[in-house]
Amino acid sequence: MTLSLYIARRFLRTFGTVFMVFFGILFLIDIIEQLRRFSDKGIGMGQAAHLAALSVPESLYRILPLIMILSAIALFLGLARSSELVVVRAAGRSGLRFLVTPVIVALALGSLAVAVLNPLVAATSKEYDALWARLAQGRDSALSISDAGLWLRQGSPEGQTVIHSRRASGDGTELFGATFLTFDGAGVPQRRIEAASARLDQGYWELDDAKIWDLTAANPETAARSEAAAVIPSDLTRDAIRDSFGTPSAIPVWDLPDYIAGLERAGFSARSHQVWLQMELAQPLLLAAMVLVAAGFTMRHARFGRTGTMVLFALLGGFSIFFLRNFAQVLGENGQIPILMAAWVPPLAAAMLATGLLLHLEDG
Numbered sequence: 001m002t003l004s005l006y007i008a009r010r011f012l013r014t015f016g017t018v019f020m021v022f023f024g025i026l027f028l029i030d031i032i033e034q035l036r037r038f039s040d041k042g043i044g045m046g047q048a049a050h051l052a053a054l055s056v057p058e059s060l061y062r063i064l065p066l067i068m069i070l071s072a073i074a075l076f077l078g079l080a081r082s083s084e085l086v087v088v089r090a091a092g093r094s095g096l097r098f099l100v101t102p103v104i105v106a107l108a109l110g111s112l113a114v115a116v117l118n119p120l121v122a123a124t125s126k127e128y129d130a131l132w133a134r135l136a137q138g139r140d141s142a143l144s145i146s147d148a149g150l151w152l153r154q155g156s157p158e159g160q161t162v163i164h165s166r167r168a169s170g171d172g173t174e175l176f177g178a179t180f181l182t183f184d185g186a187g188v189p190q191r192r193i194e195a196a197s198a199r200l201d202q203g204y205w206e207l208d209d210a211k212i213w214d215l216t217a218a219n220p221e222t223a224a225r226s227e228a229a230a231v232i233p234s235d236l237t238r239d240a241i242r243d244s245f246g247t248p249s250a251i252p253v254w255d256l257p258d259y260i261a262g263l264e265r266a267g268f269s270a271r272s273h274q275v276w277l278q279m280e281l282a283q284p285l286l287l288a289a290m291v292l293v294a295a296g297f298t299m300r301h302a303r304f305g306r307t308g309t310m311v312l313f314a315l316l317g318g319f320s321i322f323f324l325r326n327f328a329q330v331l332g333e334n335g336q337i338p339i340l341m342a343a344w345v346p347p348l349a350a351a352m353l354a355t356g357l358l359l360h361l362e363d364g
Contacts, residue, residue, distance in 0.1 A: 003088070004100075004101045007098070007101045007102065008101050008102075008104075008105050010075060010078075010079075011071070011072075011075050011101070011102050011105050012105065014071045014074050014075050014078070015067070015068070015071040015105075015109065017071075018067055018070050018071045018074065019060070019067055019071075022060060022063070022067055023056060023060060026056045026059050026060065027052055027053070027056050030051075030052035030055050030056055030059075031045070031048050031049055031052045033052075034047075034048040034051045034052055034055075035048045038135055041135055043135070050131075051128060051131060051132070053124075054124045054125070054127050054128035054131070055124075055125070055128050057117075057120060057121045057124045057125070058121050058124065058125045058128075058249060061113070061117060061118070061121045061249075062249075064113060064283075064287070065286050065287060065290050065318070065321070065322055065325075066290075066318060066319070066322060068106060068109070068287045068290040068291065069290040069291075069293060069294050069314065069315070069317075069318035070315075070318075072102065072106075072290060072291045072293075072294035072295065072298075073294045073298050073311055073314050073315070075102065075294075076294060076295060076298040076299045077298055077307070077311070079299075080298070080299070080307075085098075085299065096358060096359070098299075099291070099292070099295055099299075099358070102291050102295070103288045103291055103292065106284070106287040106288040106290070106291045107284045107285075107287070107288050108284075109284075109287060110283045110284025110285070110286070110287040110288070111284050113283060113284075113287075114253055114280050114281070114283050114284065115253075118252060118253045118280060119252035119253065119254065121249065122249065122250055122251055122252040122253075123252070125247075125249060125250045126250045129250065150164070150165045150166075150167075150168045150175070151163065151164055152164075152165075152236065154234050154235055154236050155235060159182060159183045159184040159185050159187075159190070160182075160183050160187075161180055161181065161182045161183070161232070161234075162180075162181045162183070163175070163178060163179070163180050163181075163198075164178070164179045164181075165177060165178045165179070165198075173199065173200040174197065174198070174199050174200070175195075175197065175198040175199075176196070176197050177196070177197075178194070178195045178197065178198040178207070179192070179193070179194050179195075180192070180193040180194075180195070180198075180205070180207075180232060189215045190214075190215055190216060191212065191213065191214060191215060192212070192213040192215055192220075193207065193210055193211070193212050193213070193230065193232070194210065194211050195207035195208060195209060195210040195211075195230070196208050196209035196210075197209070198232075200234065200236060200237075203233065203234060203235075204231050204232060204233050204234055205231065205232040205234050206229070206230075206231055207227075207229065207230040207231070207232065208228070208229060209226075209228060210226070210227050210228075210229070210230040211224060211225070211226045211227075212224060212225055212226075212227065212230065248272055248273045248275075248276035248277075249276065251273070253277065253280045256273060256276070256277045256280075257277070259273065260273050260274060260277070271332075271333055271335065271339070272333040274339050275329055275332040275333050275339050275342055275343060276329075278339055278340060278342070278343030278344065279325070279329060279342075279343040281343070282343045282344050282347050285344075285347040285348065285351065286321075286325065286346070286347035286350070288347075288351060289321065289347045289348075289350035289351040289354060290318055290321070290350075292350075292351055292354035292355060292358065293314060293317045293318055293321065293350060293354045294314050294318070295354070295358060296314070296317075296354045296357040296358050296361065297310045297311070297313045297314035297317065298310050298311060298314050299358075317354075321346060321347075321350045324346045324350075325346040325347070328341070328342040328343075328345065328346050329342055329343075
């Protein structure tokens with residue numbers, strides 16, 4: 001028990017050191033990038049640091065598996081150089097039994113990252129996107145999904161138009177059961193339009209079976225008129241609607257199931273969000289697999305030589321798993337492979353292959 005606690009403390013200390021080193025490097029790089037990107041906006045060092053502090057957590061979270069494998073390599077190399085691995089084996093503890101503690105720590109860190117760090121990253125990335133949109137585009141997101149359906153907002157020199165739809169096409173350019181409510185510059189309602197369907201074309205919405213109310217009239221209902229087809233100018237585009245969704249990583253993992261259900265009720269495809277949810281659930285297993293990969297190549301005595309080569313092999317193995325996971329994510333989002341396969345097969349395969357290598361080295 002004492003040995004396990006010692007290994008756990010040492011692993012946590014190593015992981016914390018590597019994590020903070022990466023945080024410092026990425027933070028400095030991001031500050032420079034923000035200053036370059038918004039140089040024409042005249043932002044200062046403080047505002048650039050604020051943007052960088054909001055952006056860096058997402059970058060760190062994405063490379064967490066690589067941080068884990070670097071921490072595991074540093075741990076095993078340190079134990080090998082101090083001959084502590086030899087002492088552990090001489091005491092009768094096998095290499096596989098010794099690895100139980102680092103694997104448990106990796107699983108715990110992965111679970112903590114998904115439960116705590118994921119919502120924190122979602123909050124900071126959402127705030128960063130909002131600040132970036134205000135600085136770069138001068139406006140916020142144009143889309144929102146709720147239990148009541150889909151909400152859009154568009155602007156014009158005359159005022160704002162709020163759009164509500166019970167259902168929409170996969171890209172948000174075709175609405176069903178749509179309502180358009182137009183406001184003037186002072187925020188006073190001017191017109192309401194209900195249409196059976198609406199299609200977004202180049203610079204306008206094309207409405208079918210529309211009914212129009214003039215809200216400035218004394219009795220809007222008596223002044224209402226029906227039209228088989230109508231046109232409403234719009235500054236929205238297909239890309240603007242798509243970009244308004246943001247990335248699945250901007251949604252806390254605890255809220256993803258409800259968000260996915262809302263997307264599907266609105267008629268949108270939630271496949272990318274489903275893939276991301278499953279990948280988050282598989283994150284602890286992936287971190288444990290990274291520890292096993294690092295152990296397979298570096299948990300050996302330093303006097304055996306070829307330490308640099310083994311470290312290189314471990315790094316190549318970790319980067320290969322990281323690349324395979326991202327590649328499987330793309331395939332899963334495109335529907336080329338099932339969602340569960342995209343999320344769970346890469347970490348499972350990595351863990352099994354690394355365990356096989358360890359069994360061969362320990363008992364083969």
